Amino acid sequence: MDALMLPLNWQRVRLGDIAYFLKGKGLSKSQVSSNAKHECILYGELFTYYDRVITNIKNFTNIYNNPILSLSNDVLMPSSDVTPNGLATASCILKEGVILGGDILIIRPNSNLLSGRFLAYCIVCDKNQVLSKVVGSTVYHLYAKDLKVFEIPLPL
Incomplete structure (x- = not known):
């Protein structure tokens, strides 16, 4: 999507200027059950279970070893x-x-500048820009350093 396609009073902003990036921390399927104590998300569930907005969590774990925890509005x-x-x-x-x-x-x-819901939709709608950041040949990877230059449209 180039600047000519943006509505008046909108601009393209690099994601690295309005967000920061983290990486989840190891959990295996064997550590997950439906009757454990702590809500958790495994990466594979992003393909198979969850859609654009996550409100209900499918799985739980009893493992709580210095975990990476979600904040509302994370993508x-x-x-x-x-x-x-x-x-x-x-x-x-x-x-x-x-x-x-x-x-x-x-x-x-930054929740003052960007809704996570809007960002999730921007990412899915601009699939070609995401694919331009993917590296690999047998297993493909997407890195935070590459997504920092991902551009999204925002109102001024």
Whole structure:
């Protein structure tokens, strides 16, 4: 999407200027159950279970070893897949305190400037820009350093 397609009083902004990035921390399927204590998300569930907005959490774990926890408005993306197209997905989580497993790329936008819901939709709608950031040949990866230059439209 180039500047000519933007509405008046909108501009393109680099994601690295209005958000910061984190990475989830290892959880395996064997550490997850539906009757454990702490809500958690595994990276594979971003492909199979969750859509653009996450309000209900499917799985739980009893593992609580210095976890990476969600904040409401975080955007979650898988950071590796066997196909590049699989990486062009994003989900905004609206719950705080959910344990985020390994291989999840977490984008934490400045909530005063950017809604996580809007960002998740921007990422999915601009699939080609995401795919231009993907690297790899057998297993494909998406890195925070590359997504920092991802541009999204925002009102002035």
